[in-house]
Amino acid sequence: MSRPTQASTAAQRAAALKQAPFLAQLSEASRERVMAAATELRVHRGEEIFHTGDPARQCYLILTGKVKLSRTSKHQPPPPPPRPGEKLTVAARRRATTVQTRESLLWVMGPGDMFGELSVFDQGTRSSTAKAVTAATLLRFEGNQLAALVGMRQDVALAMLQVVATRLRRSDDHTTGMVLSDVSGRVAWLLMHLLERFGEDSDPVNEDSQWVRHDLTQTELAQIVGASRETVNKVLTDYESRGIIEVRPREFRVLMPQKLLARVE
Template identity: 35%
Template sequence: MHPNLANAALFRGADPRDVAELCDSLVSQRFDSGEVIFEQGEHGEFLYIIVNGKVKIGSSADDGRENLFHILGPSDMFGELAILDSGPRISSARALTDVEAVAMDREVLRAWMAPRPEVAEQLMRVLARQLRRMTSSRTDLVFNDAPGRVAKLLLRLAQRFGVQRDGSVLVDHDLTQDEIAQLVGSSRETVNKVLNDFTHRGWIELRSKGLLISDTERLARRAQV
């Protein structure tokens, strides 16, 4: 069993032998960068756990505009709501990079949870964290300015995808500035100005689809966290 599967939040507290047996039975799938995994409004049959790669979760307006909600990475789960309530997908999922994931259908999930109440409790915790994150994002849109929201996003990306390097944090986030703008509820032009300002202040260094955070303390103060 891949360690990124063993670390999935859904399996915390479960017997590792049971987890290994379940994971061996799951269907492994690969998605190319940019490939749609599922679309908003579709009937959902599977939840997914990421083994390798990054996935972006968002929705689309009728005029084609995109709105990103989350960027997910190894060990993260997505697509669970539609198989829990049998409703349509409320968001779309697209591979941000090449992705390897495993898929679990509704019946397998129910059979897995039935004798294991601790798994159902863990799933509730995962959903509660998602709700808290959504509430926090909405609050930021009201009470935090664009530079503060960008700073907060960069810190979240650093926490999730960052690697310590000589006192700094290297973050390979694989996002365009337009995608960053969607995540913080701003325009690409504003995000570009904010990132250039942070660079001028010496807080970050921009890289292709990534950045190096040199001063997390000042970035955190700007993010008001």
């Protein structure tokens, strides 16, 4: 489980805190009060931070690394149809009653992003599972402490409302991108959003070219767009063959962003 550690390097911490929209909106006095209530944690790659159904008591801000939010659903596959005149075998009946689970990856977040923020307003249970995609350093805030600051300081209240509004906007964008497109369009939508969030400096030779280190497997990419890994692999291969992107494990380079944007629209 998560545990307190020594502080991150000063440069990493300063960069992450500067990127955090929540903290950037606070006055110096409010920021000091908020930071005084924070505990710094380090989690390993693949480590679970909280699970669906857990009590929602803390929220987190990412200093370094990436964290994904996912949700698991139960699925009971139908039995294979019998051949003409053939009855279902015992094994087929057993498979038909076996409930399987599916993981849907909701989003991946990086330095400056906040998650678990609903615990500040409603200390119910977690609606998703948070897991470290890479080794990560986090700030953990007790929800009741932030709730007290929300009640006392207007800028903290407005900053928390902005965090929630960003979450809702992201959810709406995700729903629109997933519902109104085919798989190829959904993959293009995902690549553009990853580019916007994790795109690195452009290539001096080609200003439109940017590397995106997302740290996700193709299976995880497929979980976001609601398709099979094989289908997503075919779409990425098609985009690469057309010179739109260059794909490497857990990263890609966008060579023609306008082509991806046109596919999304």
